[in-house]
Amino acid sequence: MLRDGEVALRRLLTGSVVVGELPLGCDLCQRGLKLVLFITGLCPSRCFYCPLSRDRRYVDVMFANEARISSVSEALEEARLMDAQGTGVTGGDPLVVLERTLEAIRALKREFGSDHHVHLYTTGLAATPAALRRLREAGLDEVRFHVFRPTPALEEARRLGFTVGVEIPMLPDRVEETVKLLGELDRAGVDFVNINELEFTETNALSLLERGYELREDSPVAAKGSREAAMAVLEWAESNTNLNVHFCPASVKDAFQTKLRLYRRAVNIAEPYELVTDDGTLLRIEVEFSDAGTLRRALARVGTLACAVEGAKLVLGVDAAEVAVKLAESLGGTAYLREYLPTPSHTLVRSERLAR
Numbered sequence: 001m002l003r004d005g006e007v008a009l010r011r012l013l014t015g016s017v018v019v020g021e022l023p024l025g026c027d028l029c030q031r032g033l034k035l036v037l038f039i040t041g042l043c044p045s046r047c048f049y050c051p052l053s054r055d056r057r058y059v060d061v062m063f064a065n066e067a068r069i070s071s072v073s074e075a076l077e078e079a080r081l082m083d084a085q086g087t088g089v090t091g092g093d094p095l096v097v098l099e100r101t102l103e104a105i106r107a108l109k110r111e112f113g114s115d116h117h118v119h120l121y122t123t124g125l126a127a128t129p130a131a132l133r134r135l136r137e138a139g140l141d142e143v144r145f146h147v148f149r150p151t152p153a154l155e156e157a158r159r160l161g162f163t164v165g166v167e168i169p170m171l172p173d174r175v176e177e178t179v180k181l182l183g184e185l186d187r188a189g190v191d192f193v194n195i196n197e198l199e200f201t202e203t204n205a206l207s208l209l210e211r212g213y214e215l216r217e218d219s220p221v222a223a224k225g226s227r228e229a230a231m232a233v234l235e236w237a238e239s240n241t242n243l244n245v246h247f248c249p250a251s252v253k254d255a256f257q258t259k260l261r262l263y264r265r266a267v268n269i270a271e272p273y274e275l276v277t278d279d280g281t282l283l284r285i286e287v288e289f290s291d292a293g294t295l296r297r298a299l300a301r302v303g304t305l306a307c308a309v310e311g312a313k314l315v316l317g318v319d320a321a322e323v324a325v326k327l328a329e330s331l332g333g334t335a336y337l338r339e340y341l342p343t344p345s346h347t348l349v350r351s352e353r354l355a356r
């Protein structure tokens with residue numbers, strides 16, 4: 001039972017807090033079902049809190065999830081590997097490379113069907129009526145504007161039938177301004193507002209510190225006071241608007257979105273000798289030998305066990321750990337339990353020596 005003055009904010013398992021409905025794009029994203037297509041780092045804005053990493057910031061590069069790519073077809077391949085149910089087209093500002101963005105949206109819809117939900121982030125600075133119309137014709141479902149006041153582009157996007165949202169970071173000292181913005185967006189009829197916890201990154205840390213923002217003691221990335229400020233805004237929105245408002249904590253990305261996305265990719269690419277962990281990593285046993293002759297002798301002894309040869313390594317499943325240890329001890333190799341990210345970079349995240 002609510003007491004006077006209390007409001008009902010819905011807290012999700014992921015840590016998100018919602019007034020009204022969670023936007024469809026966010027729901028799919030939090031469940032790790034969306035491909036993150038970084039279509040360019042180019043952007044006409046220079047936000048002081050811009051979180052983009054050095055290799056992406058204001059340069060014309062493309063990434064599909066964590067992988068650097070150079071074509072739309074590579075993005076489709078990544079979407080296939082993770083069994084994506086939708087795509088978030090991000091940047092930079094995707095409208096700076098409008099033709100490439102249109103090509104990607106058309107290709108995604110053609111390849112995965114009209115149900116493949118596509119949302120796009122933009123500053124709105126290049127969102128002319130003609131550009132929005134072409135995006136709609138290409139099949140784009142949802143536009144998220146990074147703006148601090150309603151603009152004609154929001155109205156035009158609504159008229160064209162997009163789901164229209166506004167997405168901003170929560171600056172801890174801007175509760176009053178954000179409340180005012182939400183009032184205006186409510187009157188403008190936007191479908192939702194997404195408020196992100198302000199995050200420190202290697203590229204924006206100095207700029208945030210200079211403005212007096214600080215890290216929260218219990219988080220390596222979240223800014224102090226951002227969550228509390230967002231809660232105040234959500235409580236106000238619950239009582240004073242009809243908006244759907246979603247607060248997305250910094251922890252969601254690592255704890256849910258990325259982990260679940262990695263898990264789906266890992267399941268799809270795991271070799272028979274690799275075990276997919278709950279964290280979405282791949283576990284395997286590797287036995288390293290110093291010469292090809294010894295490796296051949298080891299291979300002859302593994303019988304029907306699932307295995308592979310990679311360079312001078314024999315790779316086996318974790319259920320063959322005992323066999324691997326015996327091979328290492330008898331033939332003079334070194335056995336390891338190793339854990340990798342299921343990404344194209346195949347990054348090693350753990351290596352534990354088992355024998356020799």
Ligand code: SF4
Nearest residue numbers: 043045046047050092
């Ligand atoms: S709009 Fe986004 S990508 Fe562009 S500067 Fe601002 S935060 Fe960075």
